[in-house]
Amino acid sequence: MHSEFELITRYFTPDPPGLDAGVSLGVGDDCTLLAPTAGQRLAVSVDTSVAGVHFPEAAPAAAIGHRALAVSLSDLAAMGARARWCLMSLTLPAADDGPWFAEFARGFHALCDATGTTLVGGDVTRGELAIGVTVMGEVPPEQALTRGGARPGDVLAVTGALGGGAGGLALWQRGERDLAHPLLARYLHPQPRLAAGLALRGLASAAIDVSDGLLADLGHVLEGSGVGAELTPEALPLAEGLVAALGEASAREAALHGGDDYELLVAVPPAHLATARGRLAERGLALTEIGRVVDTPGIRGVVLAGERGWQHFQPGGAPSGGAPPGGAS
Amino acid sequence: MHSEFELITRYFTPDPPGLDAGVSLGVGDDCTLLAPTAGQRLAVSVDTSVAGVHFPEAAPAAAIGHRALAVSLSDLAAMGARARWCLMSLTLPAADDGPWFAEFARGFHALCDATGTTLVGGDVTRGELAIGVTVMGEVPPEQALTRGGARPGDVLAVTGALGGGAGGLALWQRGERDLAHPLLARYLHPQPRLAAGLALRGLASAAIDVSDGLLADLGHVLEGSGVGAELTPEALPLAEGLVAALGEASAREAALHGGDDYELLVAVPPAHLATARGRLAERGLALTEIGRVVDTPGIRGVVLAGERGWQHFQPGGAPSGGAPPGGAS
Structure with missing residues (x-):
């Protein structure tokens, strides 16, 4: 847990989350301590969004923040899990891009708020812009x-x-x-x-x-x-x-x-x-x-x-035509 | 969860982990489902290691894999937590570097084995070599x-x-x-x-x-x-x-x-x-x-x-000399 990220997290979440958010020890120690709900499964996933690959580098900063979290939360949605916590690995090209970062944080944080997700850790490194987001959610074992x-x-x-x-x-x-x-x-x-x-x-x-x-x-x-x-x-x-x-x-x-x-x-x-x-x-x-x-x-x-897989669409369907080998995986 | 990483995870862990490893649904779905131990706190942390910043790019691949996991596990150690699970966000410069990757995976996996840590997810993107590792461990609430x-x-x-x-x-x-x-x-x-x-x-x-x-x-x-x-x-x-x-x-x-x-x-x-x-x-x-x-x-x-903080060391100590403002933080 890098101290630079502690500042960022404070920027994101001025009010430290407490036990009502399942956080028994917040950002600022070696680890964050969470209190998972007894009897639930913990659903976890990570997705990294890279500028120029997963989103246009010139996209609005708030959208980049929103989107990086959204694509990870989408995996929780697909498990029927309730979103609880996330961690962010942020790679930034420059240290001094305050206005960009403020907008980025606003987009990320707004989606945290809207989905009940608490940012509980992360780190910041220098390099090509990339955002890795680990999400954690909860779902009863039989309902995933x-x-x-x-x-x-x-x-x-x-x-x-x-x-x-x-x-x-x-x-x-x-x-x-x-x-x-x-x-x-x-x-x-x-x-x-x-x-x-x-x-x-x-x-x-x-x-x-x-x-x-x-x-x-x-x-x-x-x-x-x-x-x-x-x-x-x-x-x-x-x-x-x-x-x-x-x-x-x-x-x-x-x-x-x-x-x-x-x-x-x-x-x-x-x-x-x-x-x-x-x-x-x-x-x-x-x-x-x-x-x-x-x-x-x-x-x-x-x-x-053709070789590229599913290429052409026929509105009427073609029941006998196109089943790929192995189920189109 | 990207399919490329499913292959990688299978490479890392040819035997899918089961409930004895606290994994109720392994890699290959939208999320992995974990079974945290009732009554324990979940300790989480993430660290990203970037080539040329946190380790020499020419370091042995097995060492890079080992080290990327070790620095994250060290945060669990410092909480008194038992290591349980990890996720990896891997950014690789090229898709075809098989021998390098095999060695990298060997170093990472050996430390997983040695510490009882199960790799439960991750993704792979293209770019400058960087490895983000999220670790999860467990510790009784009062013993952290x-x-x-x-x-x-x-x-x-x-x-x-x-x-x-x-x-x-x-x-x-x-x-x-x-x-x-x-x-x-x-x-x-x-x-x-x-x-x-x-x-x-x-x-x-x-x-x-x-x-x-x-x-x-x-x-x-x-x-x-x-x-x-x-x-x-x-x-x-x-x-x-x-x-x-x-x-x-x-x-x-x-x-x-x-x-x-x-x-x-x-x-x-x-x-x-x-x-x-x-x-x-x-x-x-x-x-x-x-x-x-x-x-x-x-x-x-x-x-x-001087301004850079703690600069000079005096073997004999200097009890009256050097308390920094605010406790050397």
Whole structure:
């Protein structure tokens, strides 16, 4: 624990967290001491965001802070875990960039506040801008949403809308800088679906967050569960403004293959679907049916073309066409 | 959780850890699920090691892997925590450096094995070589060794020997490459004092690991505890080979100011000293008395000179000379 980070943490959290936040000894000692909830599993994950790789270096500093935390919290959401704590490894190019850092911290801290996540440690090093965020959350042992629970007959559904991450990136690369544009907002300020993950405990049989692209992440679920899927691609909910920005064909490509959406893809037994949809509606979030889990491995309803994997989208589906070997993982 | 890291983790731990390692769901899902021990505090810390800053880029890959984990585990040792789990954020310059990575993993994994630490997650990004390691350990609430418990009359003592980190770095910079040299071994393969931390539970009133240099870290304890210290600098245990390599004066400078020793500096009530020393002796480790905790803030026994802080060392001490403002923090 570096002293420079103690200052930063104080900047982030002027009021030291206490036992109500599960923190029995805060930043400033060799370790932080946390009080996990008895009987719960501790869900942990780490994601590192690198400038120029995972986000544009010229993105607004507040968005960089928000996004670095959001992509890690999205993994907690996908487990149905409640967010509790995080640690940050910050690599900064220069020591004297106060205004940038203040904005960065504001974006990070605002998402901490909004999600009930407490920053409990970190360090600062010098180098190319990169932010590693370790997140810790809690979930009852029997209620964790894994990738391995999908069963034939389950409905496949996604929260929110797809393609916004890829669409926003495309707009950014074209020079669009209006942060109020819905696609840029989706790309720069992704919303981890923590509330949805909690609401789907006991209802969904499997879940994953859509970070690599819907088909790739669906492939992970199918592989983990030993099943296949029939997709209804025309049912994919498209992010607001996506068709206007990219055109219909590219919009659907973005929804199928684009990454960085951070929605949840879930498998839900039909008997639970209405309840699941109702709970998410109460939270202002759509849950859209996009297919079914089937016995036979692979994905039906889309066509595989060429060596790059899933290339072309056929709105009508092609049941006999495109199941990739091994379930599109 | 990136799929590339799943492969790496499998490389590291070919046998998936199970519930005996407190892992109820291993790497390969959105999060890993851990089973913390009921009634214990979870001690967490993160440290990032950057090539060219925290270690020489040309250091042996196995040493880089070992060292990156060791510096984080040292923080658990200083809390008296038992090491349980770790996550790694690895930034690698190139994707195809297989032999380097195999050695790196061997060094990291060997220290995991030796300390009972299970790698439970991580990610890999491309960029300048850097390794961020988040560690998690456990300690009973009342037995954590903080920086804030030192009381006047306590003995100040250090485990092992000092100056080896700075001495080893000096040798490396002079071109010494014999890894069997005791100072290079100290610098490249620091040993986190986890067993000492466990043995000192219930005996030490305060502890810190010597990462920034003895005086700097002593300052942290004094500040945390609201006390001062009288040092007996001639009592400092010097690392094997240090005087021969650096000469007497620089050796003592290295012991006082050098960083990267990763020994424990502890405050121990006199009534517990013999027991503490006996327990460490059973583990093959010396515990050397180097001073006393006193009421009056500051550090006596060494002389402060110039603006850079603690500069010069006087073997005979200078009780009236050098208490810095605010306790040498």
